[in-house]
Amino acid sequence: MREPRKAPTMADVARVAGVSAMTVSRALKSTSSVNPDTRKAILEAAEAIGYVLDGTASSFRLQRSGFVAATIPSIDNANFAATVGALTEGLKAAGLEVLLGATNYDLAEEERLIEQFLRRRPEAIVVTGGSHTDRARRMLEQAAIPLVETWDLPAEPIGHVVGFSNAAAIRTMVDHFADAGYRDIAFIGGEAARDSRGHDRRQGFVEAMTARGLDAGRLIDAGPPPISVREGALAMRALIERGLGAQAVICVSDLAAFGALTECQRQGLAVPRDVAIGGFGAYEIAAYSVPTLTTIDARAAEIGAEAARLVTGLLDGRIERTERLRIEVPYRLLIGQSS
Amino acid sequence: MREPRKAPTMADVARVAGVSAMTVSRALKSTSSVNPDTRKAILEAAEAIGYVLDGTASSFRLQRSGFVAATIPSIDNANFAATVGALTEGLKAAGLEVLLGATNYDLAEEERLIEQFLRRRPEAIVVTGGSHTDRARRMLEQAAIPLVETWDLPAEPIGHVVGFSNAAAIRTMVDHFADAGYRDIAFIGGEAARDSRGHDRRQGFVEAMTARGLDAGRLIDAGPPPISVREGALAMRALIERGLGAQAVICVSDLAAFGALTECQRQGLAVPRDVAIGGFGAYEIAAYSVPTLTTIDARAAEIGAEAARLVTGLLDGRIERTERLRIEVPYRLLIGQSS
DNA sequence: TTGAAAGCGCTAACAG
DNA sequence: CTGTTAGCGCTTTCAA
Secondary structure (H helix, E strand, O other): OOOOOOOOOHHHHHHHHOOOHHHHHHHHOOOOOOOHHHHHHHHHHHHHHOOOOOHHHHHHHHOOOOEEEEEEOOOOOHHHHHHHHHHHHHHHOOOOEEEEEEOOOOHHHHHHHHHHHHHOOOOEEEEEOOOOOHHHHHHHHHHOOOEEEEOOOOOOOOOEEEEOOHHHHHHHHHHHHHHOOOOOEEEEEOOOOOOHHHHHHHHHHHHHHHHOOOOOOOEEEOOOOOOOHHHHHHHHHHHHHOOOOOOEEEEOOHHHHHHHHHHHHHOOOOOOOOOEEEOOOOOHHHHHOOOOOEEEEOOHHHHHHHHHHHHHHHHHOOOOOOOOOEEEOOOEEEOOOOO | OOOOOOOOOHHHHHHHHOOOHHHHHHHHOOOOOOOHHHHHHHHHHHHHHOOOOOHHHHHHHHOOOOEEEEEEOOOOOHHHHHHHHHHHHHHHOOOOEEEEEEOOOOHHHHHHHHHHHHHOOOOEEEEEOOOOOHHHHHHHHHHOOOEEEEOOOOOOOOOEEEEOOHHHHHHHHHHHHHHOOOOOEEEEEOOOOOOHHHHHHHHHHHHHHHHOOOOOOOEEEOOOOOOOHHHHHHHHHHHHHOOOOOOEEEEOOHHHHHHHHHHHHHOOOOOOOOOEEEOOOOOHHHHHOOOOOEEEEOOHHHHHHHHHHHHHHHHOOOOOOOOOOEEEOOOEEEOOOOO
16 A cells, blocks of 8 residues: 655755745745745645645644643533534634543543643643542643633632533422422432532432422432443332332433333333433433433533633633633523423 | 743753753653663652643654544444544554544545644544545545545545445345345435445445345435434334335434334334334444334444554554555344334 | 754744 | 744754
């Protein structure tokens, strides 16, 4: 196949076009003034020898990488994918690219990723959540670049925040169920330690139940994240096997809720007649399952878009870098047929 | 918040530690020999002033970016996410990072992405599918770096290939349905132009039906990709409204199949009694929907892992760069309750 | 084991 | 409009 020959440089283009490297550089930038004929000759020469601008050299010289680093717990997640998609889109106009990494819900892995990313000299960094290892926090602080923490409202943010209260969102859902007359409500969620958003949601459940004088003790642990359909189904089965004892089940995500729903169907329980179900995340499946699922729309894309606005604003000076901003993206309760 | 001060360089560390920059460089590499005391002092100095190695300068000097560029049609897709996850994992040991971009099923966008990525001087590039614009093909050829085309077996590959025949996979599924006695089978898929894998699947459907002397005319267009639950449901509704006339429906993906399934449920059709359904991709939902879905497992993670093996092998010389490799990852038919 | 010099490819700044 | 010079931060090479 292809020979691993050396890539041509501006000097090569310059030689072919009979100009200096500097003129080539200018010709490739549409903003600088170059004689039209000269530019034409240069572009043709570049095309002829297959020249592609060396962005590594360029960004090194400019001391601007053009990268914004972003970490999410998992790539395979419609919510985070939507956030990243909107972030990428929002940064495009500013000529910024997203360097994406998945932590797999592991703070140690997040720390490794952050260290690796900081070596690439990103111009800003967008992370999911406000929980980080001490070393990660220190690295982020020392990096002295705009930092945005998303999908959460951390008690002690390191940088700017674009998110919402996961606890409040679940409280809203509990209120919805309680107002509808449900008293015995269970919560299917995951291990507290590895997923702060999941933890906050469980916290919100306990708070809301307690505030209403209801039993907040029906907590089913669905194991470590990612908590998906399978985990929801298994947790529901465990709940049914121990005698259910709940008229409603709130799940940490729609995928788990869908798993719980299908488990009910397999076990011959009617939803919502025998059990009502609530999810989280407004995944597409919530709108198409039979019955549709009551859920919380966390506005994943808006979170990414806001983060992009924040980053570009901070980088071009439209936003002061001195104050720590906190942008709350309002979640929405979507009532489905499952409750 | 943080002052946008200038990041410390090796020279700064050297000054603090009382050595030369070169010694700092060596001290940070575990492979070079440096006096243990000197190294200790240097690492402390680095820690003290918050020094982080400038990877952009390093890779510029070394003329090695440490990047492998990868393009996928969409981030929000469990199959491509699995491929990228395995690719990332497989490249980690070689010190390579993945620069990920989504084309949104748009060849023009893919061309833009490839151009952008090539500027970053990736050491290899992994793309999804074998359809590219002419300019993209030219750029990929001229880049003279290892190229892997995945998820397909292109008739005219530009580089190495790790994939499977989407047409053959669907033929296998058609055979399964036909062997089970189904004669009138419909296919729900998308616009041919934008998604070559979807196009090949439809092609496979037509071939297999024709080969068996069955009517290959029941093709329902679900519109442009991404074809998800909603599109599957709408297509199924359209099919039902025009009188169904099929005992089985094969969908271009499990998400569409799930949409079709739920539409049947909404319309009071029993699956598989009234209609059988087949999907594609072995998404988690196929294993948990009620009934479970018959599907094709394309082994998304294996594709990514094989691509990583290929890339690392080509880069470190274990694999000859001269021959065009074609690695076929065998798909599997998974029979569910829906057929 | 440590240091000095050179240069990777590009572009800002200045000069013509 | 075009050219020359210098240098971004690092590591290879050569020397001590």
